Amino acid sequence: MHLVLVSSLVPxxxxxxxxxxxxxxxxxxxxxxxxRVSVIGYLQPGQAAAAAAESETYLLGELExxxxxxxxxxxxxxxxxxxxxxxxLSSAKMLKTGAxxxxxxxxxxxxxxAIILNSVQLPGAFSAVFQKxxxxxxxxxxxxxxxxxxxASASGLLERVLFxxxxxxxxxxxxxxxxxxxxxxxxxxxxxxxxxxxVSDRAAVLPLVTRWELPENGVxxxxxxDLALIGTWSWKPNRIGLDWFLSKVVxxxxxxxxxxxxxxxxxxxxGSHPGLRFLGRVxxxxxxxxxxxxxxLISRGGTGVQLKTIETFELGMPSVAxxxxxxxxxxxxxxxxxxxxxxxxxxxxxxxxxxxxxxDRQRLSGATFHRAQKARLLATLERGLAGLAxxxxxxxxxxxxxxxxxxxxxxxxxSHGFAVLKGGKSQ
Numbered sequence: 001m002h003l004v005l006v007s008s009l010v011p012x013x014x015x016x017x018x019x020x021x022x023x024x025x026x027x028x029x030x031x032x033x034x035x036r037v038s039v040i041g042y043l044q045p046g047q048a049a050a051a052a053a054e055s056e057t058y059l060l061g062e063l064e065x066x067x068x069x070x071x072x073x074x075x076x077x078x079x080x081x082x083x084x085x086x087x088x089l090s091s092a093k094m095l096k097t098g099a100x101x102x103x104x105x106x107x108x109x110x111x112x113x114a115i116i117l118n119s120v121q122l123p124g125a126f127s128a129v130f131q132k133x134x135x136x137x138x139x140x141x142x143x144x145x146x147x148x149x150x151x152a153s154a155s156g157l158l159e160r161v162l163f164x165x166x167x168x169x170x171x172x173x174x175x176x177x178x179x180x181x182x183x184x185x186x187x188x189x190x191x192x193x194x195x196x197x198x199v200s201d202r203a204a205v206l207p208l209v210t211r212w213e214l215p216e217n218g219v220x221x222x223x224x225x226d227l228a229l230i231g232t233w234s235w236k237p238n239r240i241g242l243d244w245f246l247s248k249v250v251x252x253x254x255x256x257x258x259x260x261x262x263x264x265x266x267x268x269x270x271g272s273h274p275g276l277r278f279l280g281r282v283x284x285x286x287x288x289x290x291x292x293x294x295x296x297l298i299s300r301g302g303t304g305v306q307l308k309t310i311e312t313f314e315l316g317m318p319s320v321a322x323x324x325x326x327x328x329x330x331x332x333x334x335x336x337x338x339x340x341x342x343x344x345x346x347x348x349x350x351x352x353x354x355x356x357x358x359x360d361r362q363r364l365s366g367a368t369f370h371r372a373q374k375a376r377l378l379a380t381l382e383r384g385l386a387g388l389a390x391x392x393x394x395x396x397x398x399x400x401x402x403x404x405x406x407x408x409x410x411x412x413x414x415s416h417g418f419a420v421l422k423g424g425k426s427q
Contacts (some may be wrong), residue, residue, distance in 0.1 A: 001035045001036070001112075001113040001114070001385065001388065002035070002036045002037075002038070002109075002111065002112040002113055003030060003035050003036070003037050003038070003112060003113060003114055003115075003116055003385075004037075004038045004039075004040065004106065004109055004112050004114070004115045004116065004133075005026070005027060005030070005037050005038070005039045005040070005115075005116045005118060006040050006041065006115055006116065006117050006118060006122055006123060006130065007023055007039065007040070007041040007118035007119065007122060008041055008042060008065065008090075008093075008094055008118075008119060008121035008122040009023065009041055009042055009043070009044055009063075009065065010023070010039050010040075010041040010042065010043055010049050010050070010057050010059065011023040011024040011026070011027040011039065011049070011050040011052070012024065012043070012044070012047040012048060012049060012050055013047070013048040013049065013050050013051060014047070014048070016285065017232055018232070018306075018307040018308070019119070019140060021208075021210050021211075021307050022140060022187065022208060022307065023118065024050055024211075024212075025208055025209055025210075025211075025212065025377070026116075026118065026138065026206070027039065027050060027052050027055060028052060028212040029206075029377050029378060029381050030116075030381065031052045031053055031054045031055055032212075032378060033378060033381060033382060033385070034054070035054065035385070036054050036055070037052070037054060037055040037056075038055070038056050038057075038058065038109050038112065039055060039056065039057040039058065040058045040060065040102075040105060040122075041059070041060060041118075041122060042059070042060050042061060042062065042063035042065070042094070042096075042122075043059050043061075043062050043063070044062070044063065044064060044065065044066075045062050045063075045064055058105060058109075060096070060097045060101075061096060061097065063093065063094075063096060065090075065093050065121075066234065067234070068234035068264060068266045078092050078093055079092075079162075081093075081095055086169075087124065087125065087169065088120075088121075088124060088166050088169045088170055088173065089162070089166055090120065090121045090124070090143075090166070090170075091120070091121055091122075091124040091125040091173070092125075093121065094121055094122045094124075094125035094126075095125055099126050099128070099129055102126050102129045103129050106129065106130075106133070112133075113134070113388050114133070114134040114135055114136055114182065114385075114388050115130055115133050115134070115135040115136075116135070116136045116138060117130060117135055117136065117137045117138065117177060117181070118138045118140075119138060119139070119140045119143075120139075120143050120170065120173055120174060120177065123137070123173075123177055124170075124173040124177070127173070127176060127177070131180060134182055134388065135180070135181055135182065136181055136182055136183045136184070136185065136384065136388075137177045137178055137181040137183075137184050137185070138184075138185045138186075138206075139174070139178070139184060139185070139186045139187075139191055139194075139195070140187060141191065142174070142191050142194035142195065143170045143174060144167050144168075144170040144171040144174055145167075145194065146236075146237055146301075147163050147164075147166040147167035147170055148163070148164070148167045149236075149237065149240070149301045150163045150236045150237070151163035151164045151167060153236070153240055174195060175195070178195040178196075178199045178203075179198070179199065181202065182202070182387060182388065183202050183203070183204065183384045183387065184199055184202055184203040184204075185203070185204055185205075185206050185380075185384060186203055186204075186205055186206070187205065187206055187208055187327075187328050188205065188327035188328035189205050189327070189328065190327060191205075191327075192204070192205055204380050204383065204384055205328065205380065206377055206380055206381070207328070207330060207372075207373040207374075207376040207377045207380070208307065208310055208328065208373065208377065209310065209314065209370055209373045209374050209377070210307060210310055210311045210314055212374075214314060214366065214367060214370045223291060223292055223293035223356060224258075224260065224291040224292070225258045225259065225260035225277075225291065225292050225293065226257045226258045226259065226275070226292075226293045226294065226353045226356075226357075227253075227257065227258070227259045227260070227292060227293070227294055227295070227296055227349060227353070228260050228262070228288060228289055228291065228292025228293075228294075228295055229242070229245070229259070229260070229261045229262070229263075229295070229296055229298065230261075230262040230263045230282070230285055230288055230289060230308070231263045231308060232263055232264050233261075233263050233264060233265040234264050234265065234266050237299070237301050238299075240300050240301050241298040241299045241300045241301070241322075241324075241325075242261070242269075242298065243269065244298065244300045244342075245296060245298040246269055246271055246276075248342035249296075249298075249342045249345050249346050249349075250271065250273050250276065251272075251273070252342060252343060252346035252347075253273065253275075253346050253349065253350065254350060255273070255274055255275070256275065257273075257275050257349075257350070257353060258275040258277070259273065259275050259276045259277065260277050260279055260288070260292065261276070261277065261278050261279065262279040262280065262281070262282040262285070262288050263280075263281065263282075264280075264281060265278065265280070286311075286315070289311065289312065289315060289317060290315060290317070292317065293318075293352075293353050293356040293357075293361075294317075294318050294319065294320065294349060294352045294353050294356065295312045295317045295318070295319040295320075296319070296320055296321075296345075296349060297309050297312060297319050297320065297321035297322065297325035297326075297336075298322060298325065299322055299324040299325040299327075300322060300324055301324065306324075306325045306326075306327060306328070308325075309321060309325050309326060309329060310328075310329070310373070312336075313329070313332075313333050313336070313366055313369045314366040314369060314370050315366050316333070316335070316363045316364040316365050316366040317335075317363060318335040318336070318352050318356070318361075318362035318363065319335070319336045319337075320336070320337045320338075320339060320345055320348045320349050320352065321336055321337070321338055321339075322338070322339070322340050322345070323338060323340055326338065330372070330373075330376065331369070331372070333364055333366075333369060334364065335362045335363070335364050337352070
């Protein structure tokens, strides 16, 4: 099949955020099944588009979408665009390109079997363009529910109003995207029912891995931290979990326990525990996790799968997890304990750290978990795409419809303002 993958941010060579990891695995899975994939979306500055076989990437340009990485002027411009266009803030960021450009690109990519709409941002910005074609919707989260949770935990009135506005509009967009889709793919079982039972009949859960080929576990070494946490803490659902951990769990931990917290954090919260360290960005996220004795998995809200949980299980690291951290996990490894009560969570962490200090690293092989997740992912993708099978055009028809801007050009100079990359490389 020829599939068009539409995503706010295109899959990248070295994914780091949860969104990037899910994007890349989705692309790798489709290509592993032998499908041709044309990718449309923006590229975040500093990233390189993924060089996946059987794929072509059509860049709409570079775009920074993270609120924490832009100034006040950009945020105000996004808000004004959202209000003027009666759209969500997340979709307003996508309007840097125009609907006519998107329409022209899709026409040039014909014939294709279906469009895969990846998350809500870009599909929500140009829904009228995409609705003319068969499509599958990939829901990373139930975004309207996440926005409502963010509103409930907002620190001020304006922030609360903006999140409630976003939730209301997201509910409308998600209803349109899911009800019109031939199939809906989610990353957690709870999200399969998050858009209503009428949609759940067409919905399936995509098990995830953090990378297509699992590298060997690193050389065993003494832990640098008793507890190691890493994440994009500027993302509100992640921050809710971190604030819970710091305020409810950390005060109950022994004073001699070392706690290393890595990742982007615009405003580090105060903490009185003597072993608490905020480390900012680290050069190698995997190495940082492996250098911890025990991994706390601390999600308290949001929807969708927790990729940090999957990464922890792939590495075979011992962990203590909240139930929300285990969304989308089919089988939990034996070295993971579960607790939602702060006192029980702290007790389990203390016990596991004591075991590591006594010489029992409690580390397992993550290869079995990884193989099982990948096999289930491919099977689910294959079942979902089976309903799209239909006779393709003849080679002559395909040649006639080949996009005029898919000819060899340098990135950034493609016709109609699109940069074209074949297999992730500039053409």
